[in-house]
Amino acid sequence: MTIKEPNREAHFLPNAILVTVIGIHSAYAAAQSAGLEEVIVTATKRTESLQDVAMSVSAFSEQTIQQANINNADDLAILAPSLTITTNTQPNTAAFRIRGIGTSQTDIALEPSVGIFVDDVYLNRSGLGMADLTDIERIEILNGPQGTLYGKNTNAGAISIITKAPNLDEYEAYLESTLGDYGLQKHVAVASGPMTDNLAFRLSGSIHERDGYLENNGTGDDMNGTDDWNVVGKLIYVPIEDLSISFKGTYVDRNPSCCAPDAIAGESVNEQLVAEGLQPDKNDPFDYETAVSIEQGFESEFYSFELVADYEREWGSFKSITAYSDNKSGVSFDPDRSQLDVMSYVDAYGEGDTFSQEFRVAFDANDKFQHMLGFFYYESTTQGGNGIPFVFLGEDFLIQGNQQEDFLATLPAPLSFLAQPGDNLRAESSIDTTNVAIFGQSTWSITNAWQVTGGLRWTDEEKNADLFTEINSTAPSQALTGQSFLSSISTPIDESFTRSTDDINWLITTSYDALDDTMLYATVATGSKSGGFNTVNGTAEEREFEDEETISYEAGIKSTLLESRLRINAAIFYTEISEYQFQQQLETGIGTRVSNEAEVETQGLDLEIQALPLQNLTLGASLLYMDKYEITSGPNEGDDLPYTAEYSYSLNATFFLPLADGAIYMRTDYSYMDDHANSASGNLRDDQFDDREDLNAKLGWRNENWNISVWGKNLTDDEYVSFTATTFPVTSTDAFWLAPPRTWGATARYDF
Numbered sequence: 001m002t003i004k005e006p007n008r009e010a011h012f013l014p015n016a017i018l019v020t021v022i023g024i025h026s027a028y029a030a031a032q033s034a035g036l037e038e039v040i041v042t043a044t045k046r047t048e049s050l051q052d053v054a055m056s057v058s059a060f061s062e063q064t065i066q067q068a069n070i071n072n073a074d075d076l077a078i079l080a081p082s083l084t085i086t087t088n089t090q091p092n093t094a095a096f097r098i099r100g101i102g103t104s105q106t107d108i109a110l111e112p113s114v115g116i117f118v119d120d121v122y123l124n125r126s127g128l129g130m131a132d133l134t135d136i137e138r139i140e141i142l143n144g145p146q147g148t149l150y151g152k153n154t155n156a157g158a159i160s161i162i163t164k165a166p167n168l169d170e171y172e173a174y175l176e177s178t179l180g181d182y183g184l185q186k187h188v189a190v191a192s193g194p195m196t197d198n199l200a201f202r203l204s205g206s207i208h209e210r211d212g213y214l215e216n217n218g219t220g221d222d223m224n225g226t227d228d229w230n231v232v233g234k235l236i237y238v239p240i241e242d243l244s245i246s247f248k249g250t251y252v253d254r255n256p257s258c259c260a261p262d263a264i265a266g267e268s269v270n271e272q273l274v275a276e277g278l279q280p281d282k283n284d285p286f287d288y289e290t291a292v293s294i295e296q297g298f299e300s301e302f303y304s305f306e307l308v309a310d311y312e313r314e315w316g317s318f319k320s321i322t323a324y325s326d327n328k329s330g331v332s333f334d335p336d337r338s339q340l341d342v343m344s345y346v347d348a349y350g351e352g353d354t355f356s357q358e359f360r361v362a363f364d365a366n367d368k369f370q371h372m373l374g375f376f377y378y379e380s381t382t383q384g385g386n387g388i389p390f391v392f393l394g395e396d397f398l399i400q401g402n403q404q405e406d407f408l409a410t411l412p413a414p415l416s417f418l419a420q421p422g423d424n425l426r427a428e429s430s431i432d433t434t435n436v437a438i439f440g441q442s443t444w445s446i447t448n449a450w451q452v453t454g455g456l457r458w459t460d461e462e463k464n465a466d467l468f469t470e471i472n473s474t475a476p477s478q479a480l481t482g483q484s485f486l487s488s489i490s491t492p493i494d495e496s497f498t499r500s501t502d503d504i505n506w507l508i509t510t511s512y513d514a515l516d517d518t519m520l521y522a523t524v525a526t527g528s529k530s531g532g533f534n535t536v537n538g539t540a541e542e543r544e545f546e547d548e549e550t551i552s553y554e555a556g557i558k559s560t561l562l563e564s565r566l567r568i569n570a571a572i573f574y575t576e577i578s579e580y581q582f583q584q585q586l587e588t589g590i591g592t593r594v595s596n597e598a599e600v601e602t603q604g605l606d607l608e609i610q611a612l613p614l615q616n617l618t619l620g621a622s623l624l625y626m627d628k629y630e631i632t633s634g635p636n637e638g639d640d641l642p643y644t645a646e647y648s649y650s651l652n653a654t655f656f657l658p659l660a661d662g663a664i665y666m667r668t669d670y671s672y673m674d675d676h677a678n679s680a681s682g683n684l685r686d687d688q689f690d691d692r693e694d695l696n697a698k699l700g701w702r703n704e705n706w707n708i709s710v711w712g713k714n715l716t717d718d719e720y721v722s723f724t725a726t727t728f729p730v731t732s733t734d735a736f737w738l739a740p741p742r743t744w745g746a747t748a749r750y751d752f
Helices: 015-022 024-030 062-067 073-079 126-130 267-275 397-401 405-409 476-481
Strands: 057-061 083-086 095-098 101-103 114-118 121-123 136-143 157-163 172-180 184-196 199-210 226-240 243-254 262-264 297-313 316-333 343-366 369-384 391-393 424-427 429-445 450-472 493-515 518-529 548-561 566-585 592-614 617-633 647-659 662-677 689-702 706-713 721-724 734-738 743-751
Touching (some): 057 062, 073 647, 095 114, 121 343, 267 397
Parallel strands (some): 114 157
Antiparallel strands (some): 114 121, 172 184, 172 743, 184 199, 243 297, 369 429, 450 493, 566 592, 592 617, 617 647
């Protein structure tokens, strides 16, 4: 079998852009612009200029989001080298990683390492942030632990998404439609304006449909298509000048044919397909073709409500954020990736709800001291399974399994003694979490140029788990011992567990304004990720795993030069993670167990450059260099972290040219990630390492009302694997989740 090598020639395409960046200084003599636009962020829960924030933050404004054609989290990862996102069988198990640290939430007990916040509200499942980004004002990526102000499960960083607020001053609205290849249709509508002198609304919605780019020659439609819609409604009420009360309601419905891989079928699979008169697999994991017997599907409903009160006074401000959310999902896929009836995963159910309340008070004691105090309460229930069987062994299970010598060697008895067609697994596990925290952060201005900030957060958390899984089997081993093959995929259990922990996270930062537009800073910060209970495997004594703890050291510089036409931000960092929550594959190759058997160290450099060499030309470059990203203890000691490369970078250029009553604009984005492991399994093969590149471009014309553009993504049609699964042992099949191929489209927007 031959693995097709990805196209690497296009890695050299952006050299012209790079030369331009190097030659920025000589171009400034011709510049006419007043300078780069100031970027305002709320990374520290205060409104500040990005250049005044003593931490590594990547921020994207509404204008950048539109020009770079950012539609979802995957697009965002292309612009930020520090962020990587991988998805396997469903969006809700997507893994967000910052500087190499992150978690795939394939077990409902696993918490994320990168916190996702929408309008200051925490999403407990990272995949809930994978939906379309509609009507966004700003996105901020905070690199490194954010345990003080953002709390648990931000030990790698946080992504803060801020949506647009209702307009109290005037009416505004826009309609936007996009058409493209693979039957793409996306339509967005937004309207906002005052209802009375002190009451305003904002209503936005989108519909997004697209056919799948993975051709399916088996059961069901082509896969990896899109069928989503959402609606968001907002009200803001300002009864007096210093007080505003806002309410937001969100509903998201998703029904994509996501997330399916291409595959290399085992030799025995192709032999049986031919014997049954079916087409054998071509065993080309880059041909974007597959054939399965179970239709790939994902369904999800998510709704949320948020009530925010802001009170501003001369002494400071008070903010209250109350939020509730509920989500339900179901997923089906074919584990053996073939038209044979080997194993099926059908209508696996999940649901969850959350409630949170946060209070924040910010005030200045005098000219030298700034303080923030806060209280946070959070509770959630997460459920996996609904008591209905969802994993089934098929008629071809024994035929295929008995031909895999390596697989049979892992079993304690003959396969036919351990398993029979029709055996199935059902589960109904739930985890209740209650989290209470008190936090504070103070900044002391020792001089006009020198500041010191300290932060502290105390958290108390309790988790209660009711775990239930049951095997229904006609295998002889089930009757004789109460165990069967499916017991190795999910250990049967019917027990309740509880755990209670408290911890303290802290932050110390010092910053110094060396020049008017140059700041030096150094930070030591900690973060933690919640422990829990394995819902899938292990004895009762092995079910619990502990909190993951992080400490990070960072030193950086933020500078604005050449009359605000050049911005350079850089940071070096070193991070240690103890009690690392290691998700280990079981001996049979199916099923996992989480333990704290590992420690991790990372260190490297973050660099961002933005320049305005000409009045109508903006250039940008970002680099993440990882000098170390190693598992330093545990089962995989000495291995590098997966999905992490020695270096990753992105380049962008935006050009404007006046035409008629508007302007032509062009935005080009290029990103590259060096060779990296695209699988978390041990003993990686050569085909489980790959580099990655993307070249995106958008060309358009706009004026006060119209914005018409054509665009393309992955224009070099680079073929790369974002995730490789462990070999499916029953058939010796390998699955490769591919990045989307080259896509293109056209977008028209009209602002009223």
